[in-house]
Amino acid sequence: MRVLYKHRIALANGARDGVPIGLGYFAVAFSLGIAARNAGLSAVQGFFLSFFGMASAGEYAAITVIAANAPYVEMVLVTLIANARYLLMSFALSQRFDPDAPLRHRLAVGYSITDELFGIAVAQPKPLNPWYCYGSYLVAIPCWATGTAVGVIAGNVLPGRIVSALSVALFGMFLAIVIPPAKTDKVIRLFVALSFGASFAASRLLAALSGGTRTILLTLILSGLAAALFPIRDEPETEANANQNLAELKANANQNLAELKADTNSKQPESKMDANPNRPESKTDAKRNQPESKADANTKQAETESLSDTGNDTVRKESNTTDA
Secondary structure, eight states: OHHHHHTHHHHHHHHHHHHHHHHHHHHHHHHHHHHHHHTTOOHHHHHHHHHHHOOHHHHHHHHHHHHTTOOHHHHHHHHHHHTTHHHHHHHHHHTTBOTTOOHHHHHHHHHTOOHHHHHHHHTSOSSBOHHHHHHHHHHHHHHHHHHHHHHHHHHHHSOHHHHHHHHTHHHHHHHHHHHHHHHHOHHHHHHHHHHHHHHHHHHHHTTTSOHHHHHHHHHHHHHHHHHHHSOOOOOOOOHHHHHHHHHHHHHHHHHHHHHHHHHHHHHHHHHHHHHTTHHHHHHHHHHHHHHHHHHHHHHHHHHHHHHHHHHHHHHHHHHHHHHO
């Protein structure tokens, strides 16, 4: 509980930013649930598939392989290739952590990363607090899993025509992902067209192979060609990038200051409680010291008076002797 209280600001910010992503996930996962229902999965199976899978393309590839009764090896390969981009995202995100961040946080964040959650996490100032990612996961992932389960249930209840129409919605989502960057990048536009043509040709020329195997081969070939022919160059740091880094540093300083104030406020009641028991002790010590000081004063005064009387007697004896 103390750890949650310490990182409550980052956790709340992540949950806030994860709300719109979770709502979008629910709608998309609903269409994925329709596909899962067509593959023969139940609502519980669809829920856990999305809860532990957390990847639209990877899950759809797995559902396609399940529907085709393909072997487990093919399912593993097609899912690995479809989710290979998350490997690069995890590498990039781990570099934004504090160098002393524990390994358990790096593994937890990397396991649950998705495209959208990576987008909001990488926009945070360095060093990235892993509790921000946990906050966004707590909202987005349950919405994704619940949407899949609801889609499976709706597929069992709705008429066949509506289920068939809703099955197309998942392809619409993929088109919505591909078309915007294809409008501005000619390389993406070229390879999108090549992927359509290659998929059609492979379905005719490689009909003996299963759909999952064809998907694996085409993905490896096309992605390898794109990486070899059109590598992404590193952009030099510009003034805009420098200003962005400065803004990240300022935002990080403000966040650290807020957490420090929160820790200070949480420790104030403890310091007051620690200070109260000392007050009676100090008063008691003072009271104890007062009688001792008075007794010492009286003793000293008695000694002084006795010495004075002794001195007077001595003087009198000396004077009597002198007179005699």
